[in-house]
Each structure stands twice: as structure tokens, then as C-alpha cells.
Amino acid sequence: MVDTVLVVDDDPTQRRLLQAALERHGFKTRLAVDGPAALIALDAHSDIQLMLLDLVLPGKQGLEVLADARRSRPSLPVVVLTASGSVDVAVQATKAGANDFLVKPTSPERLVTTVQNAMETAALKGEVVRLGKRPSGRIGFDDMIAASPAMRMVTRLGQRAAASSIPVLVTGESGVGKELLARAIQGASDRAAKPFIAVNCGALPENLVESILFGHAKGAFTGAVSDHAGKFVEANHGTLFLDEVGELPLEAQVKLLRALQEGEVDPVGAKRPVKVDVRVLSATNKDLAKLVEEGRFREDLYYRLNVFPIEAPPLRDRREDIPALTARFVARFAAEENRPVRGCTPQAMAMLCQYDWPGNVRQLENAVFRAVVLSEGGDLGLEDFPHVSGLQPLLAANDVRMPAALAPANDAAPPAPSPDGYGFLNREGHVRAFIEVERELIVSALKRYHGRMTEVARRLGIGRSTLYRKMREYSLEEAAFRMG
Ligand SMILES: Nc1ncnc2c1ncn2[C@@H]1O[C@H](COP(=O)(O)OP(=O)(O)OP(=O)(O)O)[C@@H](O)[C@H]1O
Ligand SMILES: [Mg+2]
Structure with a gap:
């Protein structure tokens, strides 16, 4: 989307100059000659994303206009233009x-x-405000990106499951979003306001599995100094999420089956069972049916848990989700880390869409996090995803980018993209230092003409002695560019 700037200035020449400069850099403009006209424009055109406001205006003064604009568009960014650089004016504005x-x-x-x-x-x-608006911790299907048909099917199934209390088994590779789906199901269910208790069955110490899940009575074993409720009881009236359920030891499986069948649990060492009303969601990245065949998972429990199976497909089978996921993660991490990152270059996005993502969404999320944190701002490029692109991360803040038109013809690597398409802007959108661009240009010429100094000097339009002097300044060795 093109960003629109409202230019408010009574001087027609100034207006034109500002308009021309902005439009040359890809902005759309709207113009207003005074305060009232500016306020009308703001009301009429919701596409205005920023107001550029001259402080000295006929009639209504700039600061008044600013105050009025703030009332109707409180979050509109405003940049004021002043004739003097006095601190006073800046403070006032x-x-x-x-x-x-x-x-x-x-x-x-x-x-x-x-x-x-x-x-x-x-x-x-x-973005921070938007993220902050979400009611604490509750997750719904809106929080799941589902741009691909495969994922839309998954969320449709999830929504159907949310409408009832049947047990759901979510399967899928590591990092595909199994837990997120389970949370969305609970968030959309009528138990949304009740507890959501997640247990990672693979991380429970073997001798404590039963106690943690079903509780224990005081004195049941050494160290049981008081009654302990257990996860089932904690989740009473709510939802229990059994993550990595395939890792559950066989004895615990027996007890789990009983809890599901009878709606009650037997805390370790307790005299009486405890009634529980728990909705069970489970997840696994293992092939449970195979574990059943191997005798490592109880068949009866398998059928109890697997009443409503949902398979979350690997990311490489639903690449349509990658752009939306990436955009979501960029926005989130940019806001959280307070980095001025907007998105990805088309080249970077194309690469992200082609990559296989063995670690699925979690891996993509981590890659974007790393890129956002290390980025200078603007759009993330290929070099911001070194593990994916195979490019080395750049060491300098002002990364060295070769303008496409200047890149040596026989260079195998494609030129890295630049925000202006010429390589003259750094990632922050600032013009790069002259000497830096000059050095690159000389390197490029040396490569292209294989260190033939006369040719290089002629092409660059400088004398040979100037070329030698500059190469010394930039520590460039003629020999390094000669062929063979
Ligand atoms: N469709 C999606 N939309 C937005 N974020 C997603 C989506 N799928 C996964 N994520 C995010 O990716 C990360 C991994 O998801 P999650 O933890 O649910 O995966 P998992 O399948 O449980 O992984 P593991 O098998 O490693 O436990 C989380 O941060 C989650 O928020
Ligand atoms: Mg998980």
C-alpha cells in the first residue's frame, strides 16, 4: 500500500517542493493551504497516514491545527515544519x-x-496497542494463520471440536502448531474461562508421573508432606492438554484410561477416588498407531484419545501460509523488540517460501526473531536469514550491497537487493557514505575488467594515478583482481 502524506503549507512553492520530494520517493500526497482545509482533508480521507504541517499559517496557527487534528486522529503521526530551529518551537510542537x-x-x-x-x-x-488489546492469554482461531487450504481445513476441524467436549488428538511434526491449535480449541470452547492446564508428558520424571497427573495424599511416599491435587484436579471443569502423550509410561496410561472412562482419578495413596470433569486434548509428534503395534501404547487408551483426530500438516506442505506467518512474526517481534522493521524484500520472501523448514513454524518464528533483532530496520533481506539463504551474515552495520547494474558479469551470487533498487541506501533507508559506495564501485570495476588498470580507470572516468591513489586509500590490491 502506498503511504499518503497530507502536506499543509500556505506557500504554493513550498507545497510543490514538498509534494515533489515525497512523490519521488513513492509517497502519495494530499495538499491543504490552511488549517481548516487540513482538518477537512483529515476527516474526508482516511488514507492519510501522516501530516506534514507548516507551523506558520494564515488564520489558525499550526499548533492549533495540530491540537484539533489530535482530537479527531489521536494516533496520526505529525511532522511540523518551522522556519527557525529554536528549541522553543521544537518543545512547543x-x-x-x-x-x-x-x-x-x-x-x-x-x-x-x-x-x-x-x-x-x-x-x-x-502494533503494540493491538497486541496489548488481546484479553490476557486467551487464544482463539483468529490467532492462527491459516491462509492455505490445508490449514483452513485444520482450523475448521478445530472449530467443530471446540463446539463439543470430545477428546481431540492433534498429530504433526515438531513445531507445526499443535499446542497453539489445542489452545485455540480451548479458547473457542465453552470452557474458555476455565483453567487450561498443559502437561508435557515427555518431561515428567518417571517416578512422579502419576503423582503429578493424579495427585497424592499426604504421606503416600517419602516427601509427600501434604495432599497434592494433581493436574487432573487442577483442570477440573476446564481443559487438560496432554502434550507428547506418546511418552506416557504404561502404568500411567492405565490410570489415564480409567480417569477418562470413569471421570474420576485415584490420587496416589488416597483412600477414595476424586470426581473430575475434565476435557482432554492431547498431542503427539509420534505415530501413536505404531506405538500401539509395538506394545508401547495401550490400544484402548489410543481409541479414547483419538476420538477426533486432527493432523497439522508440515509447513513445507502448506507454503501459502509462509508469507502471512512471516508478516505476523515480523510485526510481533518488531513491536516487542522495538525495531523499525517493516517486512521482507520480495527476494527474501521468495526464499522463505522455497525453504523446506524441517523445524516448521517454530523454526520460521525463530529465524524471523533473529533477523528482526539483528536488523537495522526497513525490510529484511536475504542476508538477514543466513541459515536459510546460505549467505554469511554481514558484519558491518552498513552492509555492502552491489548495485545490480554494476555487479561483475561472472559473479555467481545474485546481487543482494537494496531498498532503493540501486544499492545507495542502507537498511535504515539512509543514504550510504560516499566513500563506501565509491569503494564498491572500484571493486566492481576491478573485478569486471580483471584488474586491467587502464581499462578500469577509463571506465570509471578517472586518471590512472587517481585510481592508484584511491586503491591505496581503500587497501585494494591490483593483483587480487587479475585473472590466472
Ligand atoms: N498457524 C499459526 N499461526 C501463528 N503462529 C503459529 C501457527 N502455528 C504455529 N505457530 C507458532 O509457532 C510456534 C510453534 O507452535 P507450537 O508450539 O504450537 O508447535 P508444536 O507443534 O506444539 O511444537 P512441538 O512439537 O515442538 O511441541 C509457536 O510459537 C506458535 O505460536
Ligand atoms: Mg508442542
């Missing part, structure tokens, strides 16, 4: 709710960077 200010005359680059930064910061704030 910030107090009135401006996000940033620019001193006139301003360069197009400064203007664009300031506008971009204000928009990104506002977007991050919006």
Missing part, C-alpha cells in the same frame, strides 16, 4: 503532540527520512 520537526529549508533526503521514521514509529506503536 512536541508538547502539542508533534512526532518530529523539520527546519526549513530542508533537504528532500531529510524530509523523506523524517517522514518514514515517523510513520514507522507510529506503526510500531499501533
